[in-house]
Amino acid sequence: MDAITNLLYWLSTGLLIPVIIFLLFFFLKSLIMIGGFYGAYITRMKVNKQIHSDIESMDIKELLESIKSMPNHKGKLIESLMRINRSAGKQPMMDKILGDYEVALDKELGASKVLVKIGPMLGLMGTLIPMGPALVGLATGDVASMASNMQVAFATTVVGIIIGAIGFISLQVKQRWVADDMNILEYVVESLKK
Secondary structure: OHHHHHHHHHHHHHOHHHHHHHHHHHHHHHHHHHHHHHHHHHHHHHHHHHHHHHHHHOOHHHHHHHHHOOOOOOOHHHHHHHHHHHOOOOHHHHHHHHHHHHHHHHHHHHHHHHHHHHHHHHHHHHHHHHHHHHHHHHHHOOHHHHHHHHHHHHHHHHHHHHHHHHHHHHHHHHHHHHHHHHHHHHHHHHHHHO
């Protein structure tokens, strides 16, 4: 029995370095995501404000002409609207464009979903793994070892929660963006059917 417990102890202790490396990787990935998220937010505010204003004041043909003339705003939404305009009257093709857009947006949401799940999971692993050596240090009276392991445990927990929080906040906002974009695309498709 001692051999099995020793094997489990060494196995779990050996996972600490990979867990910390993955935590640092996902932390950097979440910081990069914040930068991309900010850029997408700024672009989106300009483009979608214009599109929503045009939807309320123009008919579908004028709307599509207005979208064509938007300078320097080439994004997935604009590109899909242009493809739908070129496919006007071909219902199966317009449905395919909608489906393709949904798949692309779901893929984009995937990065945030991964951070929401992986961050806290790695943080918990980074908390529990050093707790074993910390308890051993406590039992043997090695307070310095215990303090060092507890410091690692708390730091990994905090980093994991930060990763999860960044993923969660970006996921919530991006899901609203997806719903808004799908609403615009469906409006254009339904208007072109008439």
